[in-house]
Amino acid sequence: MLHQLKFKDIQVPVIFEENHDLPIFVLRLVFKNAGKAYEGDIDGLASMFARLLNEGSDESFFKELELRAIDFSANSGFESLEINISCLKEHAHFAIEKLSLLFEKVNFDENLLARLKKITLGELASKESDFDFLAKKLLNQSVFEAKEFRTSKYGDKQSLAKMSLKDLQDFYAKHLNLNELIVCGGGDFDFAEFKALITPCLSKLKIGKLEKTKTFKLSKNLKDKLLLKSESQQAYIYFASPIDFKFNDKDTHLAKLALFILGAGGFGSRLMEEVRVKRGLAYSAYAMLEANLSYQRVFGYLQTKNENAKDAKALVCELFTEFVKNGVSEDELTQARNFLLGSTPLRYESLEKRLDMALGEFYKGLELGHSLKELERIKKTSLSELNAYIKKHTELSQISFASVQNK
Template identity: 25%
Template sequence: MTAHAPAVSMASRAEHVQRIVTPGGVTAWLVESYAVPLVALEFSLRGGAAQDPADKPGLATLLAGLLDEGAGPYDARGFHRAVDELAIHLGFGADRDSISGHLQTLAKNTDKAFALLKLALVDAHLAEADVARVRSQLVAELKRDANEPDSMAAKAFREAAFPEHPYGRPARGELSSIESLSRPDLLALQQRLFAKKDLKIAVVGAIDAQTLSEHLDATFGALATENDLADVAPITLAGVGSRQIVTLDIPQTTIRFGRPGVTKRDPDYFATVVANHILGGGSFTARLFREVREKRGMAYSVYSQLNEYDRCPMLIGAAATKNERAGEALRIIEEEVRRFAEEGPTEDELDKAKKYLIGSYALRFDTSTKIASQLVHLQMDGFEPSYLDERNGKIAAVGMEECKRAAKKLFGDGGLLVAMVGRPEGV
């Protein structure tokens, strides 16, 4: 079930966001809308795979995968049946810096949906049989990825970029240690991470503030007040200028590349968003697409994007090409990065990028679930609802000099950390 209709028509998006603080101390952002009889909730808890013990990577991913595998009076099959019978969407996931969850339900089933969410959060069984079953699924994925070029390139890149750091460890674990992940490990991590501190919640749909407040206290109120997060040190992406080559007997080479980025608090952040769009974020109009695919036909897809972990902002990108053209493709990518850093954009590129970024922003708010997701991300980044109204103005305000300055800051000397999987020639 997906809310395809717009959740609310917003001349000002920010003015529709209500801040809720429940009697039990749970905070949330709410956008009330009765255009469709749906309620969408997104939440995020600070502390994801980066909180895994060094010798137990994959623990947060395994924990997230088990929350809906039996809880309260339901075994795994019964819990899934209860969710499916009410057409409820309920799921959980873990990334580097957070454990998150989503809930979507028909308004008439809100009571039951919140009750199921509560069971998953505070009374998940984490039964030995379910742990073994979900762990075996992760093992199957890891075995598949062990010979999958994109996964291999991501692994080589990650290990070179973040040596001796939690970000360098595999979020889904590794074959050598995943079997050691146990129920006591999961319970210990859950106890450390599941708390009201750093809990961010956004709700969009057919529910009023009072009713939501009651549900939030009933659902999240039993969580501990404080979490117990291990410190994750800030790190700058390492290995810039190096090549990590993994030999695999396949006809094409997968390329992963990156360099340090800028944080969302950087005064030039919006200018770097524009600069990246021009370089590789704008698909058919981007320089990398034009030079690598259109002019030379070397790759079906090539892109760059800004990616910000809590403790490390970065620019990353990827491409794939025939082995015999891998060196040439990499050279073109590096030349374009360096040239952009030195020369900046053209007026036409700058104008088209800003128009696209401004015009496409509305697509992030065309369903209730998308709006809730955006609101949670804003909270995790420490922004106010006013960002929703200010963002396009900040993009529009990026001038030529600002974009040139951001390009120099973002692309520097053009040096890249590169990971390649295949039999690349000319490197």
């Protein structure tokens, strides 16, 4: 259920589920417009601030949490920053007290920052041999021309070198505020208990300023970028194409069906069957709908032998073109529908999964329960309706590639 918490003139949305199956407490705080896309000129700032939160307020912070089996984590993404807590109900008050202390006393310490920078630099160095990481980064740099995609979320040596405690303090003051907050949680509480528990903690946050949500479009120029790595034993190929997709459209279920059949369904999907099973041109091949508030695209990848890379990319283009031109078969629609409908209980089997589903709906501006209504539309989808949708989206065949391989 959707509730509101009022702080002065600010209404903070709260997605809450009361559930007495287990004596647990779950809390997820999502700060919108606080991820990598909102770092300004210092790449890696959001990720570093999340690292700082994961160090706690002092050395005893996590020792005390671990004694009570309280899970705490902070994570930054491209759009948002999240704080997650889960524990037994009996330790909920202690967990909230520690979170309140953290909000008041983030450990802005020079020695700690120096250590975290060193750790991050080590991770970046190790990722130079992570060819999936490099290929995906190359793809993002290629298909998006915006500066927000010039590095991974960790930043790079240059941005880490100039990052200061003042930058992190400013990021905290600007982005972790009540205006940008969505609260999601529940457990063995009624809403009055839950509200009384979390309100004192959230009151430590300031009223801030709403950021304008950024949006990004894929480049209209098709790219085929190549990064040569002599030590690569195979080709790591990532690709993307645009898709005209809006969350509140009535035909979003058709996009999900189409992409499931094309490449998101694993074995049995068009890509896997044609690229791997029939042609033996890849060890794996996927393509899926990647729909965020800030950008939407079809995102795919495959791995193959270095000598097969050119043929594999050509086949992907051929399959996408044929897909748009001729659509899908009745059998493909039936199999996709059966899987999506049949797997529904798994997506709602736990409190955390149900809250995650509801949070995703609210975050995208949809009503709670939208996903279940979408499944009803999937159940009624006809072959002619789906193929008409696919043939309308000719932009799907505008594919850009980025590859890491041995020449």
